[in-house]
Amino acid sequence: MFLPVRSEGTPMRQPVDRRAFLAALGVTSLAGCLGGGRDGGSGPDTPGAVTEGGTKTTGGTDDVARGGPPTTDETLPLPMDPEAIQEEAVSGGPPKDGIPSIDEPSFVEADEAVETLDPDDPVFGLAGEAETKAYPQSILVSHEICNDVVDGRPVAVTYCPLTGTAMGFDRGETTFGVSGRLVNNNLIMYDRATESWWPQVLATAIPGPWNPEPSVRSLREFRVVWTTFARWREAHPDTAVLSRDTGFAKNYDRDPYGSYNPRGGYYLPESGTMFRSLSDDDRLPPKTVVVGTRAAAGAAAFEKDRLREERLVDGELGGDLVHAVYDPTLDTGYVYLNPDGATFEYHDGKIVGADGATYTPASLPLDRVLAFDAMWFAWAGFYPETTLYAR
Secondary structure, eight states: OOEEOOOOOOOOOOOOOHHHHHHHTTOSSOGGGGOOOOOOOOOOSOOOOOOTTOOSOOOOOHHHHTTOOOBOSSOOOOSSOHHHHHHHOEEOSSOTTSSOOBSSOOEEEHHHHTTTOOTTSEEEEEEOSSOEEEEEHHHHTTTSEEEEEETTEEEEEEEETTTTEEEEEEOTTSOEEEEEEEETTEEEEEETTTOOEEETTTTBOBOBTTBSSOOOOBBOEEOOEEEEHHHHHHHOTTOEEEOSOSSSOOOTTOOTTEEETTEEETTSTTSOOSSOOSOOOOSSOTTOEEEEEEETTEEEEEEHHHHHHHSEEEEEETTEEEEEEEETTTTEEEEEEOTTOOOEEEETTEEEETTSOEEOTTOOSSOEEOOEEEEHHHHHHHOTTOEEEOO
């Protein structure tokens, strides 16, 4: 089903104080969401090669020259002018670095992580060439950013609990921190070299109080897989797992927003948002999970439940044909450019091409584009002209 989505200037919800919301949930210990501030550090020197969804370029802008994160030559689409996005930003409650990023992460083996993780607990998986790591949602909900090094490459693994988005970025010589501001309920990061604001989903610099005229460029991204601990461990038995030994006194057994295992509280698909959204598109419940992909020419979203049911879904991205594929091993989706309209079928857990060759969901003979899980309200707000493929 092809459903073009356009926003017609729907009214915005009034902002809600996050402290009041968490208190209303009965959370007396607010975990890391309202934690104290800390100083940021800097990481190693240069980023490695970019994987899925990235562009092999270091940018070359003044901000990059000043030690800012590496960026791409092609800027991702924005829902409005950067200055207008800044005007939509609201305080999330905590101040700058009030939600402390993890800047010196430590890791444990998967066999040790079973002491604190249940099989169905969400983790965000990163598979490098030599290293494989899992970042538990139960830890990142209190920190939102983990500045790490994988395969010698300085990276940031980021998570916004309010929009259900886990994303990875190259950080170059700097680190990312939590600004304390939100737009469309989404985390606004800042880099500690130039102090530019970077809304996580948009991955593009906007003006902010600490850098009012940043170079408007998009970050280099890579895929972080939202899956469960059991699924990731089975696929990657040698994975390292982010340790609870973060240097902060946090209760990582309590999620201040609710629960993903089982799903409850803020994470229920029908529940409302905490802050005003940029869209009131109601064709899906606001927190329905979609697998979204975007490029300079446009955006597309595939309802994740439809992918689970049909396994293969054709669509368009900015006028280009794409092919979305479900991966039952990790319960995730991949999106490929499909300019020639190649056809595939699912048989016994394998994908079969027209020539009879078989593939895994992650290895189709097409160019894969970056795609990630997001709550529908957030995706529709940031990409009001997105195409939607729903049941």
